[in-house]
Amino acid sequence: SLSDKLQNVFKNLRGKGRLSEEDVKAALKEVKMALLEADVNFKVVKNFVKTVQERAIGADVMNGLNPGQMVIKIVNEELTNLMGSETTEIAYRPGQQITVIMMVGLQGAGKTTTTAKLAGHVKKKGKKPLLVACDVYRPAAITQLQINGEKQGVPVFSMGDKNKPADIAKASIEHAKKNGFNVVILDTAGRLHIDEGMMDELVEIKESVDVAQTLLVVDAMTGQDAVNVAGTFDEKIGIDGVVLTKLDGDTRGGAALSIRAVTGKPILFCGMGEKLDDLEQFYPDRMASRILGMGDVLSLIEKAEASIDEEKAKDLSRKMRKAEFDYNDYLDSMAQMKKMGGIGSVLGMMPGMIPGMNSAQVSQLEGAIDDKKMAHIEAIILSMTPEERANPKLMNPSRKKRLARGAGVDIAEVNRFIKQFDQTKKMMKKMPGMMGGKRGRMKFP
Ligand code: GDP
Numbered sequence: 001s002l003s004d005k006l007q008n009v010f011k012n013l014r015g016k017g018r019l020s021e022e023d024v025k026a027a028l029k030e031v032k033m034a035l036l037e038a039d040v041n042f043k044v045v046k047n048f049v050k051t052v053q054e055r056a057i058g059a060d061v062m063n064g065l066n067p068g069q070m071v072i073k074i075v076n077e078e079l080t081n082l083m084g085s086e087t088t089e090i091a092y093r094p095g096q097q098i099t100v101i102m103m104v105g106l107q108g109a110g111k112t113t114t115t116a117k118l119a120g121h122v123k124k125k126g127k128k129p130l131l132v133a134c135d136v137y138r139p140a141a142i143t144q145l146q147i148n149g150e151k152q153g154v155p156v157f158s159m160g161d162k163n164k165p166a167d168i169a170k171a172s173i174e175h176a177k178k179n180g181f182n183v184v185i186l187d188t189a190g191r192l193h194i195d196e197g198m199m200d201e202l203v204e205i206k207e208s209v210d211v212a213q214t215l216l217v218v219d220a221m222t223g224q225d226a227v228n229v230a231g232t233f234d235e236k237i238g239i240d241g242v243v244l245t246k247l248d249g250d251t252r253g254g255a256a257l258s259i260r261a262v263t264g265k266p267i268l269f270c271g272m273g274e275k276l277d278d279l280e281q282f283y284p285d286r287m288a289s290r291i292l293g294m295g296d297v298l299s300l301i302e303k304a305e306a307s308i309d310e311e312k313a314k315d316l317s318r319k320m321r322k323a324e325f326d327y328n329d330y331l332d333s334m335a336q337m338k339k340m341g342g343i344g345s346v347l348g349m350m351p352g353m354i355p356g357m358n359s360a361q362v363s364q365l366e367g368a369i370d371d372k373k374m375a376h377i378e379a380i381i382l383s384m385t386p387e388e389r390a391n392p393k394l395m396n397p398s399r400k401k402r403l404a405r406g407a408g409v410d411i412a413e414v415n416r417f418i419k420q421f422d423q424t425k426k427m428m429k430k431m432p433g434m435m436g437g438k439r440g441r442m443k444f445p
């Protein structure tokens, strides 16, 4: 169970003790190895480690963390930031305007497949997509797009292989206008290697129609090569974003980090298989985990985060002992519970508490802070003034009414929450004896 796992984490943590300064250096060395193993560009790794080192030196070591854990925590955060701290969507043109998306990339990268996958995604967004076959060099390419388009229920515009791709693109826009399509996705031809002819042709297409977004499709398995490809495509034709394909393979995905660092362009989607619904939005934090791998480094981060929680839990228990528990603490404990999976886990970290408490009492506490209600409760607390958060006694009917309006919830829900808060607090007030361990005057019925 989760609680067993947590117990083990803490056992290990205590067993290991504090990391020495050599451990800090060893941690960074390990990170460096993980990045290089994941096929991250050497220059990118060098810069990255330098950045982390600079930030780590200036940073305060957080409570409950030793320097080594702090460094690794920073690594994970910086890695995520480097790939964009949030997911990026297609930027659609407003109103009736047609959004033209041009797919580019080397042959075999997955352009045609991704084009069809993207059509499905666009359709789900309520748009009316049209696929356009601009790859006139391989007859099979047109058929491939038609077959995939049909599977997606999205029409394919094609003029065979006797026309210039730029002319096909232009004609497809007219077709889209006449037939009410508002997203046009151009599938273009790639070559095995970058050559002038391919670049010139892509530039010509881009100049012949009003392209809203040029998306580069790269094969994650090609690692370092993908980075060079991305750099050249961006330089020659300009790209707005990247789709990383074949991440279902065993690549560690270092290309993602390098491409982002080299081009500064966001990664929008990941290809996770050959099937047409194997397209996922790109999550920088997931990619950071993947790049770092599941080895020692990540478990160290988990330990670091767990020890922050432990420190916070101790702080909370100090406050409870003094019955100082306020709405700020409630917010803190909610954040922890989200991470740790229930109040039982948080309580489990408070020394001497669980032994005196039976499971019914834990679940009573858990019931008071149900997952589904969390979002509303959070909104209610966030609608409070700092004074109200720090001093629960200030609460009164007119304040409650204001909170309901601020949080956009029913007044009854505010009342219920305030009542639960007071009850929880009362319960906590009874705990000091239990938590002190020896005095043990508290006995639950
Ligand atoms: P294009 O030459 O760039 O148009 O590439 P294609 O779309 O024809 O894809 C080349 C090959 O890669 C095909 O066999 C696809 O099925 C395969 N492919 C594309 N995307 C993915 C993916 O995300 N995962 C896997 N495993 N295969 C993919």
Ligand code: MG
Pocket (backbone or CB within 6 Å): 111, 112, 113, 135, 141, 188
């Ligand atoms: Mg193709």
